Amino acid sequence: EISIGVVNSLSGAFATFGERYRDGMQVALDEINENGGIDGETVSLVVRDDASEARNAITSLEELGGMDVPLVLGSYASSITGPMAQIANRREVPLVVLGSADDAITKPGSEWVFRAKHNTTIIGETYFDFFDAMRTAHPDTELQSVGMLYGNSAFPTALAEIARSEAEERGYEVVADNSYDQGVSDFRPILNNFLSAEPDILFLVNYADDGIAIIRQMAEVGLSASIIAIDTAAALPAYIEQTGDLSEYVVTAVDWSKDVQYEGTQDLYERLKAQSGAEPSFYEAEGYLALMVAAEALRQAGSTDRTEVREALDGISDFQTPVTSVTFEDYDGFQNQNPIQDLILQIQDGAHVTIYPEELSAGDPRFPVPAWSER
Amino acid sequence: MPNLLKANDLTVRFGGLTAVDSVELSVAPGQVVALIGPNGAGKTTCFDALTGFVQPDAGRVELEGRDVTGLPPFERTRLGMARTFQTERPFEDLSVLRNVLVPAFLRHPGRAEAEAVARSALHRVGLADRADQPASDLNLARRRRLELAKALALEPRILFLDEVMAGLNPPALAEMIKFLRDLSGEGMAIVLVEHILEAVMQLADHVVVLASGAVIAEGKPDAVTSDPAVIEAYLGTE
Amino acid sequence: MDTTAFLQNVSNGFLIGGVYALIGIGLTLVFGVMRTINFAHGDFTVLGMYGAVAFNSAIGWDPYAALIVAVPAAFIGGVLIERFVLSRLVEAPPETTLLATLGLSLIIGNCLLLIWGPEPESVNVPYAATTLAVGSVRVSVVLLAAGLMTLAAITALWLFLSRTETGRAVKATASNRLGAELVGIDTRRIHSLVFGLGTSLAVIAGVALIPLLFANPTNLGPIFTLKAFVVTVLGGLGNVWAAIAGGLILGIVEVLGTAYLASEYRDAYGLIVFLAILLLRPEGLFGRTTKRA
Amino acid sequence: MDEPILDVRNVDLGYGALTVVYGASLSVGPGELVGLVGGNGSGKSTILRAVSGMIGQKKGEIRFDGERVADSRPHRMARRGLAHIPMGRQLFGEMTVRDNLLLGATLPEARAKRDQTLAEVEALFPDLARFSEARAAELSGGQQQMVAIARGLMLRPRMLLMDEPSLGLAPIVVKEAMRAIRKVANTGMPILLVEQNVKQVLDIADRAYVLENGRMVLDGTAEDLRGDDRVRRAYLGI
Amino acid sequence: MSRVWIIFAGLAVLGLVYPFAMPGMLSVAVTVLLFAGWATAWDIAGGWCGQVSLGHAAFVGLGAYVVALGQVELGVPPWFGLPVAAALAAGLAWCWGRLTFSLAGPYFTLSTIAVAEILRMVAINEDWLTGGAIGVFISTLPEPFGIDLFSREAQYWMALAFALGTIALVAILSERRFGYRMRAVREDENSAMAAGIDPTATKLHAFMLSGALTAVGGGIYGIFLSYLEPHVMFYLFLSVQIALTSIIGGRGTVFGPAAGAVLLVGAGEIFRTTFAQANLLIYGILILIVVLFFPRGLVAELIRGVARRRYAQSTQGE
């Protein structure tokens, strides 16, 4: 029997996500064991809850480090995974990132840390690739000015920073740029200011909760744009349920969706759905992905020796999963990062539809977003 | 006789009410001055103004010729004033000894000397055997004595006592009177507010009678208590 | 400065302020009478939100109708908490009660987490984003409704406190508990009643807010609690009318600060005004001072 | 003798692990004014607290009007017609004097006669009318004491417990207060009066008990006690 | 007096032996020690001097950031960073106290939340100063005498020194003049003034000392996490936890806060591994239980019980 360590946020502020990762990992675990485990050995998970706090996560990581686990998966928030990555490197424990997107986690110097999912740079670039594509496809609609509104925690701030530099590089103009303290729920004064700035693209990075309030208040204030992008919040299936028609046309970047044209996606979707008992999102898929990658590395290493497992992870290349194919590369200032293809989803008729990139899409973008009064 | 404490034209107003009205007062070392008067006459307020707990609206307070009018209470304490409160305020959560240690530290920064001073103050007021009892458990008479011990531990030159004898039964009262007389014999100046006339008569060298904030009579105890104005305002007739 | 936008901002500030006031009055009442800093106050507001969500998804009625069930339930819940927890702590130092309410806050939040899961919940009502046009200014229907509820709640509370015998008893209990007992007031009952009212008011705020916002189990409660503190202190403890003023000031300051200064410091504006008022007028804007102990 | 309205039988009382009253008994009959005197800390206030239900009884029982007294619910005793005027006064500090008095009459029967009672107590203590709009916390100690007594009377109780009502009052007011208490007693109101000032108590009381260190050592009619040698020596200072 | 030092010596021995007995459980121990130190430091202001603060995370954050930024931006090693952090924290406490010490009771407590929250927002938004929301990584540390400061052992010894030092300081102060001044101010400011004590100065000194010590712990915490983010370092719930630890253990006692740290961190750790999602719920219930049965805190209730019983026996025969 092989035990894999997991540090996940099952309680506290990030439990929303932790649960989804848990479900995804469970699906992967079942799949692995149904197919005979790893070299005949069943796989089990040793799970530690970090209660959404870094100091618990590193305590857990050290505890797991002292146990007989070949590698560890974890955790969601970058403020938790960041310190974990440092310790993983120092202690020489292979760490497969579960949910964090912070670029710094797979910067050079972190040999023991691997990330199959996207990072902030990939997300930011994908949005602007999509904006560029819309520019090309609709030359008559002006797509020039960007208004940014994001929460002030690490990930939204980092994504906003990337968006800022992408915008400059690609000739967009940032006409409004505001952050807000997480927990604020009245955005009207900011949205009112946006009204007079009249951005063509609204680029918002909101956690699930704020996203609900923001879209309602946008409608109330009458703020719209040719593209409305809402990262993180709008990717959750529940978002559509809770905001109804208001969320139509909103686009969001993810690294997996149920209608992406990959092999096995539909089957994975069904299994994830069965596991969580609700509509799954890319978070479950990321959990699934992390564990599948870990299992593959163990299989290739043929050993539970941590150094050999690390070597095996390092060597993973073109490993096919229903989520994406995985190759850990060192490129563009990243180390052990899978250059995953991100997708843009749009909420259309009450469902997430993959609209970009074209070759993987399941539907066409609806562009531009009509004004609220014309919906 | 040189004045230890001198107050000129002391006036305190609360809104429209003049609680203390141009009071003049002087106290010599070893002298016992009693402040009497009807309820609400301004005695406590007068104490507050003398000791710095209330800023007077007019007037001046001098201690040994030094103007202390603007000084906060703790500075005046450091200069040698000590007071008790009409409603006693022991540090409820602390033991009796610790209650007295607090003031004892004022002049004795070292723990050992401070404790010696505190214990001797407790001894003087007869609370030595209660040193370890929580102050919150003391009864009224002992609380009063604790207040006194706290004041004594400050090693003051002048002591302001606000009704420390109220509520004492005759034996306890007699004890207290004797105690205060001894203190004044040692040269301590005492200003006391008291409704127990018997005590005032036995202790005071000089009596000041306040009514509605103003001094209506002053002098030797006998003279004052037979003053018709005082009888009318304060003592009443049988 | 664009006057329409300015008017729009001012009117939003007023409306948000009404909501803050609604969150704050329950706390003001409890603080005023029981001298308890109730750290679970915001969690009751969140409970109200979940109540409305549950009501809406179970019966399909308008979420506001949840008040019929939620208010009595909250009252009973508050009474029980007072009976079984707070009333046992009257002798203890105030920080202990504060701790107890912190414990309650954790318990409520995490029970919600276990029952509902961590994802935000909301109700999707057609009028969520509807506005009324008043001149060039748009007024959110939901905020307006919340404002009216605030007015109704405060008026009712005021009438209760000033016109009824029980209301007087509440004031007497607030002033001196033993004294109140001695004139025949059952102060345990009064404390239970007050805490029940406090939780009911918190829950009303939750129901009023759900069409506009979202509920989540653990994060939102403390945020509401903090707002309620600010409102309470701005107005002055125990003064229910002042809670309206406190709420309005907070709302206006936040909205104008966000619109015309820097948006990321939104919460700081309220807190700065809060500190300033605390320092200049420790009894709150409308409190009275009593010098003598 | 008639069935007593208050009957304390053989009680042990105390605080936590501490016992301060041992096997004390006393009774007050209808229309009687009974004094309870004793040294500081002898346990007089403790007995009153037990009677009004502020603390429990460790042993024995207390009956008021034939019914047992349960602990920790002083308001029940108030509702049963017992007014306790405690030593700490327990006024509603931020409220006006008038509101304090009106709150004394919240119970239905008292409320019906509120205005009448108010007029009566204001006649008894004219100062109260003068200060009726002042906040209680701002009054002087003596003035507060008057408010406390008056508030107790506002209950229109069936019996009064008074804990040192003269504490901190000017002599003229004490005399008046004692006269007033007698007057109240003359209306048929049973009163249990705790006082330090034994002489004054014996002047107005019908009967009295003497408590020493938590034990009842003497009781009898006021007249007998006035003549008792022990009392004369220990309490009257004769 | 001597009993305090016997217990202290016992704790010190325990602390010295622990890493050899349980080398695999060092990070829990570091957390316990940090909380013990913080709670004890908090208690100087909150327990001994009666100024209940719910903003001490500000000092933690300040300490952590000064040490981290000193190292990362300026190359100042932690052994210089820590004293600087302590001094800056004392300075912050001075300004903070000057501003808010006129407030009584609950008002003061609420004002501390406000101040700490404002500081949190500054730390998040002024990224030129703090690196902002994205945070700061400590990726290199000097190695004095070949000691790897990233190693848990080194951090354990730092945390142990911090906790024991803070407790020892409190043990000493509690029986000295300053300790009595603080008690007096806590109990009654007017009586304190009557005893010649300047309440504002006393509160300021207590708060400065409390803040400075907390910041030292914060610096160690920063090294322990090696990643600093304002949301973590200035976290309101961290302030609450620090206060909670002290109050649960027993305010105004030498060992109460440390006992609270052992109980709360220990229980938190056990609950986290055994109850999964319900862990904070159980934690809340634990708090409630302790509060109901030990309203003054574990150690304070113990001392009180002993004192009462002893006194009751001594007077029974009277």
Ligand SMILES: Nc1ncnc2c1ncn2[C@@H]1O[C@H](COP(=O)(O)OP(=O)(O)OP(=O)(O)O)[C@@H](O)[C@H]1O
């Ligand atoms: N803080 C205050 N605000 C308003 N009025 C006050 C205040 N303090 C005292 N007073 C008023 O000032 C007057 C004098 O009060 P003070 O307490 O000095 O009287 P006193 O002579 O000590 O009376 P007693 O013998 O009853 O203690 C009283 O009428 C009282 O009501």
Ligand SMILES: Nc1ncnc2c1ncn2[C@@H]1O[C@H](COP(=O)(O)OP(=O)(O)OP(=O)(O)O)[C@@H](O)[C@H]1O
């Ligand atoms: N709350 C309390 N906790 C513990 N002990 C107490 C408490 N209150 C009073 N005592 C103790 O009980 C004993 C009796 O006190 P009590 O107040 O009944 O005396 P008393 O006869 O009313 O005295 P006094 O004349 O001083 O009012 C005293 O020794 C006192 O120390």
Ligand SMILES: CC(C)C[C@H](N)C(=O)O
């Ligand atoms: C907070 C983030 C880590 C979430 C982000 N949207 C992601 O894709 O991972």
Ligand SMILES: [Mg+2]
């Ligand atoms: Mg007085």
Ligand SMILES: [Mg+2]
């Ligand atoms: Mg008594």
